[in-house]
Amino acid sequence: MEDFNQINFKSLRLFVAVLDQGSFSEVARREAISPSTISRVIKLMEQALKTQLLYRNTRTVSPTESGKLLGHHARQVLRQLEEAMRGLQEQDQEPGGLVRINAPVVFGQRHIAPWLHELCQCYPKLNVELMQTDDFIDPLHDATDLLIRIGVMADSSLQSRTLGHQHFKLAASPAYLARCGIPATPAELAQHSCLVFKGFAGAQRWFFRQSHTAWVPYSLQGVLTSNNAETLTQAAIDGMGLVVFPTWLIGDALHNGRLVSVLDEYQVSTSLEAQKISAVYPNSKQPSIKVRAVIDFLLEKFGEPAYWER
Template sequence: MKGFNQINIQALRLYVAVLDQGNFSEVARREAMSPSTVSRVISQLEQALQTQLLYRNTRAVSPTESGKLLAEHARQVLAQLDLAALDLQEQDSEPGGLIRINAPVVFGQRHLAPWLHELNARYPRLNIELMQTDDFIDPLQDSVDLLIRIGVMTDSTLQARTLGQQNFRLAASPDYLARFGTPVTPDDLLNHSCLVFKGFAGSQRWYFREKDRDWRSWNLRGALTSNNAETLAQAAIDAMGLVVFPTWLIGDALRDGRLVSVLEDYQVSTSPEPQTISALYPNSRRPSIKVRAVIDFLVEKFGSPAYWER
């Protein structure tokens, strides 16, 4: 422990630089030092740690096993210090400039658009470009800073921060249930009009399960299929049938009684895998201050659990 107390940050930076360059001379040139000074710093580091860190020869240097271990930890320490320095520099900085955001159409209308004026008031130097589409977007190819995406998250090339869970309800209008009866089990849905979303992957399947049991899927049909969620939700409100939709879409209609939740003893979904509402950004060590500011703002406004779940 005493040896570690004698190590300074500059020595660690020089040590990592020597490993990256493979010799003392190039590091000395870049740091405006003599090669003998660089060599002496590394020797002092070895003395402090009481272990050999480098194999030296006339052409190059290479790390010993102890040297490799130190390098691994040194890189982590230096990276954290760099982040801390950046945080301190940005502490009094105000997010500004253009931020390109892409979001699903309906979610953007329901849960982003109502907050834009407040986001603008908080960060007046921020210029927001919000594009709403349900198509696949490659943030690198399409120069997008922040993606809002809903569903099963599988893309490991992007960093993600969860904004909320996507929870589903099976619902129908009181008028529909009064006319055609209330289903008691998922099998009863075969005798009902089920309003199913149909996208590029085909008609959505509905999954149900009782507590602690496996998911089962049903292919159902009814008076209407559509690739527009709001159209189907309105059709359900107008007593055309039942829908399975997330609470962020039909939460208001459930709260004010235009729709009624059905089969509440069952969990319902459109996939057996957990689905989230997430903020995604290109995989890098650190998102920009403007991206962090927008994500933090949305986390604050959505709440936990999200306000549409309450």
């Protein structure tokens, strides 16, 4: 076991840096040490582990299979150390300073803005900048600490925590259903006025399925198409037709009876992929204390399941 004393956090950090840069000289320049020092550290590690970690030539270095395996575990160890050190530094700190939040317009109005007063009461040293837009925002370039985003997460350069899952309902007003009847199957929607959201990608399709069968798409139309969800929701409440929207948007109208859920024996969606409501932040291993405070606050207030689902 004495051989393993040659391996410490510093040597692991240098080894990972060599893997990332593919060069002793570049790491030496960044660390302000000599390339021979780095080479000696790697050799001592190889002697301790009794295996070759790197292939060396005059221009570059590359990992052996053993080197790749060690690199994988070394990154995990260093990441855990960094998180532990940050946690120790922040355990007695109170969240404070400016936290810049970006959220979709309607979701921000419905489910972020109403909680800001209580958030700032909980953390009096916190200042909140809330920007609401449905446009794509890159937090790495738009000076944003936290994004609230709804949909399918695909960007691996970002970290996220799930605040809730997006569930859809097909709904209409009691007056519309009394006048036009209640559809018994998705196919019958062709005889109804369907109020469809139309965004930059075109008019949404509605997908229906029973149990775990395949989704079946329907392209439907009615007296109104719009790119504004609030407009379509109000039109449905006013009796103009049926809508498919997430429960976070029409939950209140369903609870107070202004809208009635239809075809409850079917699952409905506007996408083939499951969609989440996520708190997204740049890939910094662990969010800052102020960002964690906001995320934890929202998770507590939204609940599981989210209050708009109950």
